[in-house]
Amino acid sequence: MTISIRDVKDVLQARSLRNPSLDALNPNDQSYRALLLQPAGPILADNTRIGPLDLAFADNQATKFLELATAKGHHLVVTPEYYLPIATLLKCVQGATFPAVGALWVLGCESMTPAQVEKFKIDCFGYCEVIFEEDIAAPIQGVYYDPVGYCFVTKDAEGKDRRVVLFQFKTISSRDLHFFENRNLRCGSVIYQFRGEDEELSLATIICSDAFNVAPDESIRRKLSRNATLLHIQLNPKPKHTGYMRYRVDTFSKSKDLNNCDIVCLNWAENMVQVDAPGGRSEEWKNESGSAWYISEHRCSSNDDEVENNEQYGLYFSRHVNQRHVLHFHFGVAAFELTVAKIVHLGYRVHDNHLGPKMDVRYTWRDDQQDWVPNAENPDPGLSNLFALSRDVESAFSSLKAVNSRLRVERAIALSCGLSKCKEAWFKAGELEACKLGEDEVVRRLTLALDRDVAARNTRENSIKKVAALNKILATKKLPRQIHDLGGGEAHIMWRPDLPHVNVFKDGKQPALVAYLGMDPSPEIIKSVSDAAFELLRRENNDNHKHRIAVCYHTIDGQAEFASISKLTDITHGGGSVTSIAEAD
Incomplete structure (x- = not known):
């Protein structure tokens, strides 16, 4: 008509x-x-x-x-x-x-x-x-x-x-x-x-x-x-x-x-x-x-x-x-x-x-x-169901659940799952990858789990489980030299606006940027995430933690593995200051 x-x-x-x-x-x-x-x-x-x-x-x-x-x-x-x-x-x-x-x-x-x-x-x-x-x-x-x-x-x-x-x-x-x-x-x-x-x-x-x-x-x-x-x-x-x-x-x-x-x-x-x-x-x-x-x-x-x-x-x-x-x-x-x-x-x-x-x-x-x-109550956008996926997930998000900011949760998850590009303003809401909406208008935000799209739901659950796996690795596995003092438990995953490029904190220790890439990631993904993490902290130039970088994953046989980050060429034992860092252009 x-x-x-x-x-x-x-x-x-x-x-x-x-x-x-x-x-x-x-x-x-x-x-x-x-x-x-x-x-x-x-x-x-x-x-x-x-x-x-x-x-x-x-x-x-x-x-x-x-x-x-x-x-x-x-x-x-x-x-x-x-x-x-x-x-x-x-x-x-x-x-x-x-x-x-x-x-x-x-x-x-x-x-x-x-x-x-x-x-x-x-x-x-x-x-x-x-x-x-x-x-x-x-x-x-x-x-x-x-x-x-x-x-x-x-x-x-x-x-x-x-x-x-x-x-x-x-x-x-x-x-x-x-x-x-x-x-x-x-x-x-x-x-x-x-x-x-x-x-x-x-x-x-x-x-x-x-x-x-x-x-x-x-x-x-x-x-x-x-x-x-x-x-x-x-x-x-x-x-x-x-x-x-x-x-x-x-x-x-x-x-x-x-x-x-x-x-x-x-x-x-x-x-x-x-x-x-x-x-x-x-x-x-x-x-x-x-x-x-x-x-x-x-x-x-x-x-x-x-x-x-x-x-x-x-x-x-x-x-x-x-x-x-x-x-x-x-x-x-x-x-x-x-x-x-x-x-x-x-x-x-x-x-x-x-x-x-x-x-x-x-x-x-x-x-x-x-x-x-x-109604002054903050309505639940589906987060409670995601946090309750398993006991490991609930444990990993114990600190984040108390944060009254969905953006901070998104940022902690993004760092924990690995950034593939180094962009200093990556955490701004308008730049945050999770907040991007395509022409299909499917909401893929981790903290807005109301969308019924199956692929988006699977992506959310996969990311949530990656954070849980990272939390378990930090608590139970031998950590590489640059972050070894974060092991043994009591480290927690969170995001802070004063330290926007790190995600793992432990009382009395310097924070770190640690990413978990899931099961058997490709060498290209491992390298891109490692390079992005290194470059991000290099640009931040905080001497207290600019070397505190680690990327981990599980091998095909289920073993936890930490990637070798070649740019971290010489780190003092105990997580101290970097003595030599080979910087790439």
Whole structure:
């Protein structure tokens, strides 16, 4: 189907309404505040509707969520595809819970039949203006729409405040095994785009498989991505399917000067359950959530302070290969409150804010209070399961488990498994190998084990086990001369910002850089890791430990072996200072 982008300003003007002045689209130096909901299922999907199975429960949670948004004055509020009960939306329209002037609510709603849309408009008469595209398709062309409702306040020709609900309908069905949605969905043809009064900033939404229509049309992608916020709301068991990612890959591959944008993907929570009828058959998706905030690299900090603040609340850092940072939301049920700098502003350069989205609060649902409450607990990103792989793993990570920094854990693991390249800033979050995200968007971070990708999981477990093996070798094997005083137990593996290139510490002894390469590594790998380790400490030039380097592995017959590092030509007995080091260029 051919789709078009319509400017909301023109749609409103045709009804004698003004373009709304939205705080999120005002290009000043003032950040805006966003509130996103990642809800739980189960969902019902049958020939009459798609949405929450328990509408009463969803209405209660959604009402409390929107009351929170009203009370705290969030500027941008978003719920995912097929979520918000229509009864909840009508209650808001007719009551006090509605966006303030300058705020925009982008509410993925449960499915609506054409008759339900018309009835909603009638029920809202006298309360707000309800707008949606004219549907001229034959009745046989699907049972219900997949709507997103934009709620905002604008002014009429006389300057009086007017509430508006603008519905946008999904333009193409999702692909499922039985072509279920294909049979039932009535499709729209319009994507609405909000623009600020000076048209510097814009915002639009695509609904799940709308990505299939957006991806092949470069002109559509360009309009949606230049100085823009693009919301991608979903109810998606496979958010990393290539069809759903294609528009991002193509957008990010263009010149960064033409696609300075925030793309915000918001899905339901992990491990959804789909029910085909009340009391009927259920299907467990065993899915990831995949909710994430994609932001241009120059507008998001990778400094430890910002990264670690976000990660305390369940917003995890990675660096996309195409000059983007990607912040992944924890997969559990939650509402996320963020402070976000404008994509561009027209003020002084001194006010440029390059910190990126900052997570302020993570709310979780409390049944005993029947409300969303701030949750100060650091959510588990899957680390506890990895640390519990075996007793040896648990022992090796005893020191790291107490560290309230996932980046430090990543760095300790990286050094312990061997760096193959010498790069002095290797430990910066934006440079850390584990934080790199390819076009497949598979998260390979050791400390973010929520991703269900089998290869990524195997890589994590393999790295974790390498650290455990290194810990055991340090405690039980005869160590080479340059690190022999670290043997006999009580050495521990960790990372410290004041000594960023070493990973093994023992009270009263100088620290060392010791890597374990697994079973029977190739001579090339042994040499590259050894050379990188030597060069790293040579450049650091700390006389206390610049010779404290060792690389070990297991031979094919299971024996622990330490590599001969030729550049360490003469080391005083007992781990003292280097007397001669042959330096390579």
